[in-house]
Amino acid sequence: MPKCTINGKEIEVKDGTTIMEAMYQHGMRIAHYCYHPSLSIAGVCRLCMVEIEGNPRVQIACNTTVTEGMKINNTSQKVKDAVKWTLDFHLINHPLDCPVCDQAGECGLQDQYMEFGKYDPEMAEKKQKKHKVVDLGPTVVLDSERCILCSRCVRFTKEVSKTNELGIFNRGDRSEIGTYDGQPLNNKYSLNTVDICPVGALTSKDFRFRQRVWYLKEGETLCNGCSTGCSIKTYFNKEGFFRVKPVQNDKVNGYWMCDEGRDLYKFVNREARMLKGQKRSASGWEMMVPGAVAKDAAQVVKTAGQGLALVLTGQYTSEEYDAIINSFKNELKTTKIFHWNNNKETADQFDGLLIRGDKNPNTKGLIQAMQKHGVQTEWNQLIEGLKNGSITTVVVAGPENLMGYADYMEKVKLLSTAKNLIWMQSTKHQILDSLMGQVWLVPMKSYVEKEGTFVNYAGLEQKFKKVTTVVSEALTLTEAASVLSGQQIMVKPDTNVLIEANRSQDKVMMEHKKKNEFIFRRGPL
Amino acid sequence: METKLLTEHYEKDEFRGLDGYKKNGGYEVLKKALKMQPQQIIDEVKASGLRGRGGAGFSTGTKWGFLPKNGEPRYLLCNADEGEPGTCKDRVMMERAPHQLIEGMIISGFAIGSHKGYIYIRGEYFYPRRVLEQAVKEAYAAGLLGKNILGSGFDFDLDVYSGAGAYICGEETALISSLEGKKGQPKLKPPFPAVQGYLRKPTIVNNVETLAAVVPIIRDGAAAYKKFGTEKSPGTKLFSLSGNVVKPGNYEIPLGTPLKDLIFKIGGGMKPGRKLKACIPGGSSAPVLTAEEVEKANLDYESIASLGSMLGSGAVIVIDDSQCMVDLLGVLMHFYSHESCGQCTPCREGTGWLNKIVHSILTGRGRLQDIDLLIKVADNMKGRTICALSDAAALPVLSFVSKFRDEFEYYVREGRSKVKGTSYAEMHH
Numbered sequence: 001m002p003k004c005t006i007n008g009k010e011i012e013v014k015d016g017t018t019i020m021e022a023m024y025q026h027g028m029r030i031a032h033y034c035y036h037p038s039l040s041i042a043g044v045c046r047l048c049m050v051e052i053e054g055n056p057r058v059q060i061a062c063n064t065t066v067t068e069g070m071k072i073n074n075t076s077q078k079v080k081d082a083v084k085w086t087l088d089f090h091l092i093n094h095p096l097d098c099p100v101c102d103q104a105g106e107c108g109l110q111d112q113y114m115e116f117g118k119y120d121p122e123m124a125e126k127k128q129k130k131h132k133v134v135d136l137g138p139t140v141v142l143d144s145e146r147c148i149l150c151s152r153c154v155r156f157t158k159e160v161s162k163t164n165e166l167g168i169f170n171r172g173d174r175s176e177i178g179t180y181d182g183q184p185l186n187n188k189y190s191l192n193t194v195d196i197c198p199v200g201a202l203t204s205k206d207f208r209f210r211q212r213v214w215y216l217k218e219g220e221t222l223c224n225g226c227s228t229g230c231s232i233k234t235y236f237n238k239e240g241f242f243r244v245k246p247v248q249n250d251k252v253n254g255y256w257m258c259d260e261g262r263d264l265y266k267f268v269n270r271e272a273r274m275l276k277g278q279k280r281s282a283s284g285w286e287m288m289v290p291g292a293v294a295k296d297a298a299q300v301v302k303t304a305g306q307g308l309a310l311v312l313t314g315q316y317t318s319e320e321y322d323a324i325i326n327s328f329k330n331e332l333k334t335t336k337i338f339h340w341n342n343n344k345e346t347a348d349q350f351d352g353l354l355i356r357g358d359k360n361p362n363t364k365g366l367i368q369a370m371q372k373h374g375v376q377t378e379w380n381q382l383i384e385g386l387k388n389g390s391i392t393t394v395v396v397a398g399p400e401n402l403m404g405y406a407d408y409m410e411k412v413k414l415l416s417t418a419k420n421l422i423w424m425q426s427t428k429h430q431i432l433d434s435l436m437g438q439v440w441l442v443p444m445k446s447y448v449e450k451e452g453t454f455v456n457y458a459g460l461e462q463k464f465k466k467v468t469t470v471v472s473e474a475l476t477l478t479e480a481a482s483v484l485s486g487q488q489i490m491v492k493p494d495t496n497v498l499i500e501a502n503r504s505q506d507k508v509m510m511e512h513k514k515k516n517e518f519i520f521r522r523g524p525l
Numbered sequence: 526m527e528t529k530l531l532t533e534h535y536e537k538d539e540f541r542g543l544d545g546y547k548k549n550g551g552y553e554v555l556k557k558a559l560k561m562q563p564q565q566i567i568d569e570v571k572a573s574g575l576r577g578r579g580g581a582g583f584s585t586g587t588k589w590g591f592l593p594k595n596g597e598p599r600y601l602l603c604n605a606d607e608g609e610p611g612t613c614k615d616r617v618m619m620e621r622a623p624h625q626l627i628e629g630m631i632i633s634g635f636a637i638g639s640h641k642g643y644i645y646i647r648g649e650y651f652y653p654r655r656v657l658e659q660a661v662k663e664a665y666a667a668g669l670l671g672k673n674i675l676g677s678g679f680d681f682d683l684d685v686y687s688g689a690g691a692y693i694c695g696e697e698t699a700l701i702s703s704l705e706g707k708k709g710q711p712k713l714k715p716p717f718p719a720v721q722g723y724l725r726k727p728t729i730v731n732n733v734e735t736l737a738a739v740v741p742i743i744r745d746g747a748a749a750y751k752k753f754g755t756e757k758s759p760g761t762k763l764f765s766l767s768g769n770v771v772k773p774g775n776y777e778i779p780l781g782t783p784l785k786d787l788i789f790k791i792g793g794g795m796k797p798g799r800k801l802k803a804c805i806p807g808g809s810s811a812p813v814l815t816a817e818e819v820e821k822a823n824l825d826y827e828s829i830a831s832l833g834s835m836l837g838s839g840a841v842i843v844i845d846d847s848q849c850m851v852d853l854l855g856v857l858m859h860f861y862s863h864e865s866c867g868q869c870t871p872c873r874e875g876t877g878w879l880n881k882i883v884h885s886i887l888t889g890r891g892r893l894q895d896i897d898l899l900i901k902v903a904d905n906m907k908g909r910t911i912c913a914l915s916d917a918a919a920l921p922v923l924s925f926v927s928k929f930r931d932e933f934e935y936y937v938r939e940g941r942s943k944v945k946g947t948s949y950a951e952m953h954h
Contacts, residue, residue, distance in 0.1 A: 043869075044868045044869050044870065046870050057908045058908075063715075082905070086905075089870045089871050089905075122894075123878065124895075125878065125885060148870070149873065171863075172873055172876060173873050173876070173877035174867070175867035175873065
């Protein structure tokens with residue numbers, strides 16, 4: 001455990017800790033580009049220079065191990081000048097096209113220039129010309145002129161995705177990132193290269209030119225794409241969600257997430273959502289607000305008796321499961337509660353990094369809730385019941401992310417054989433509109449609009465908070481359960497899932513406005 | 526004057542072949558060495574004070590001492606990627622006496638406990654490579670390489686590997702990267718090659734001349750070797766004399782010989798009608814010396830260093846009074862910006878920037894502040910990168926501009942060379 005002094009502060013670190021790590025651990029600021037905590041050390045940006053007492057040359061903090069009694073500083077004039085010049089070297093051939101660059105606002109060059117640079121550039125020569133708009137693969141576009149050759153993306157494909165698509169070609173100031181012939185950047189984690197790119201060289205085809213980042217607000221939540229449960233950050237404004245990025249979570253995803261998970265924001269935007277409740281009777285479809293359609297459905301649910309069945313998918317929070325199973329079992333007195341397991345065969349698949357075969361974020365949570373309430377059913381019992389007519393009314397908590405639901409159409413057809421079908425779901429789907437018979441469609445809140453707990457594949461309980469509201473009138477499963485049973489739900493005092501007051505239409509709207517205050521206050525952008 | 530310790534038999538054509546080499550005393554030293562203890566050889570080399578002949582001038586014995594003392598497999602690499610502009614000594618050594626290098630490598634390999642050696646030869650050296658490959662084949666056939674060399678029980682394999690012509694691959698860690706089949710780029714230090722080098726195993730990289738010099742050291746002993754040269758720079762060294770002198774070429778002279786003796790006595794002096802203006806004493810990376818400094822300089826590491834330059838690879842480039850320093854710097858900067866591997870930012874961007882500034886001046890677009898800018902940029906490239914290429918590009922700039930500032934200022938003001946009186950376009954048609 002060597003002790004050292006950094007910027008006058010004496011600290012003790014573990015053996016083998018580099019100066020960079022030591023400074024990070026103690027919250028000290030240091031300029032750097034190529035260093036990334038979960039990639040190998042490249043030592044090429046030369047920005048993280050520090051002065052070590054007794055050494056005439058400045059050293060890089062990322063590759064220098066702390067030794068006993070080391071006296072380090074990165075605030076001396078010598079270091080400041082060195083950093084300033086290295087920053088200038090980064091910028092002399094950089095196009096400085098911030099006004100049209102997608103990275104502007106979250107760019108490492110901008111940030112570090114403001115913090116460590118602020119000089120008058122002396123470069124008067126012509127800048128180096130390189131390739132623009134290089135199509136690296138299906139997801140990523142490269143602008144070589146903006147690239148500062150930190151090699152993070154190259155190291156990512158080498159060390160993390162292990163696909164080795166990227167390399168640095170040519171030498172000197174003609175160096176460019178590129179792919180090998182016939183081998184585009186096409187792997188399931190390719191967009192991580194965009195995240196770790198400190199400048200606007202790598203941009204996501206999905207996000208580029210769609211929003212300036214300073215018009216986006218961010219909110220942390222969990223990914224609901226599979227049972228891994230990566231921590232993510234969503235970016236949104238009043239027009240909806242625009243992108244998803246991973247958040248460091250050493251227990252689950254480290255610094256990464258898969259490309260599939262980045263598409264999930266699309267399911268929560270209004271275009272993909274069921275906005276109005278619908279009721280179908282002999283006279284055809286009737287539009288209603290969600291609360292009203294649920295209330296209407298409650299009539300049939302209450303009178304269904306032993307003909308009532310509940311079908312749950314693994315895409316809701318543990319608190320919601322607890323609430324709905326509780327009310328169905330105790331209030332509506334039915335134990336016909338079924339788990340719609342959409343990927344039984346592939347559930348255990350794992351690609352070795354993050355992606356798992358179970359495309360539900362909370363299968364474990366659902367199983368736990370069913371066990372807790374002593375519910376033990378087989379899917380076959382449901383099929384049987386529908387066939388012999390002992391099940392007349394089916395309440396379905398459908399999936400919000402339909403990607404993993406290859407059996408969706410088939411299941412809808414099966415369940416629609418019931419006399420009364422109450423289908424609760426956040427995303428819209430054509431097949432639901434073409435249903436015949438007595439149908440109630442109840443719009444639900446998506447995972448970014450509520451708080452709760454997901455239990456991932458390993459049994460890790462992760463709580464997440466509400467990000468914002470997209471469809472303010474939609475219900476959570478807990479609210480729906482309450483309405484369907486016509487009862488208050490017993491909730492533990494520490495879980496503040498049910499917001500009783502929110503059930504009133506006005507108050508939901510109020511909440512919507514309050515949460516999005518920043519948009520209203522800012523006015524037209 | 527010339528002291529032919531290594532180059533004694535270089536005039537003889539037969540010396541290239543195994544038989545001719547043996548006739549002139551070849552492989553006798555190997556027999557002697559194989560009977561010694563490896564540590565004895567290392568001690569002898571250490572005692573001889575032999576310093577790396579590739580450019581850095583680091584003590585060879587000390588370098589060998591950095592190897593871990595366990596039985597871990599280790600490699601001996603011969604750096605024959607002679608890329609430093611002005612240097613051509615290794616080529617002669619490989620062409621004229623390939624077996625001398627092989628013998629030196631077997632002895633060195635035996636000393637450091639390595640059983641595998643590679644000669645990493647510069648891509649452009651087609652002919653020396655053929656000669657070496659032929660010699661390696663002969664040595665294998667004669668039982669001098671391979672298993673159980675000369676019945677001693679010591680195994681040593683040797684391969685010749687051709688580079689692809691990158692200057693940077695002469696840097697030892699870049700050489701290792703290249704040999705590993707990767708892009709020739711220097712590696713971060715630590716770990717140093719002696720701890721983790723080729724294939725992550727302990728590795729020693731020595732210059733051709735260094736390895737060849739082991740032969741006379743073991744033959745005559747450290748004391749005999751130390752008779753030549755100076756206290757701190759013992760022995761003889763090959764110098765590649767080039768430029769506008771009467772007799773350019775490779776000369777083996779004891780270290781410490783006055784530089785003016787090499788130019789004016791051995792080299793026959795300047796071409797008729799020309800005067801000495803400046804001299805680069807150690808390959809193009811070394812800071813230039815003015816004519817006055819040449820008078821004071823001795824060709825040993827310390828004397829040249831005291832004048833602010835480097836002995837480097839021993840490439841003495843003589844510049845006469847008809848040469849334009851701005852133009853020369855343009856040539857050098859083009860070279861370094863072309864050869865920078867592009868890894869570290871200060872070097873990647875800095876070498877290109879320097880090149881552009883110098884060429885701006887050369888093509889008449891220069892501003893007076895560009896001269897100071899050259900110094901500022903070079904100053905901030907120095908010592909800020911993984912390898913020394915950045916320094917190698919910065920040092921000539923600093924010395925050229927500070928010592929011949931008048932030529933630069935004249936060029937900026939007049940748009941033409943002070944010495945030649947012509948513009949860049951006229952100089953280079």
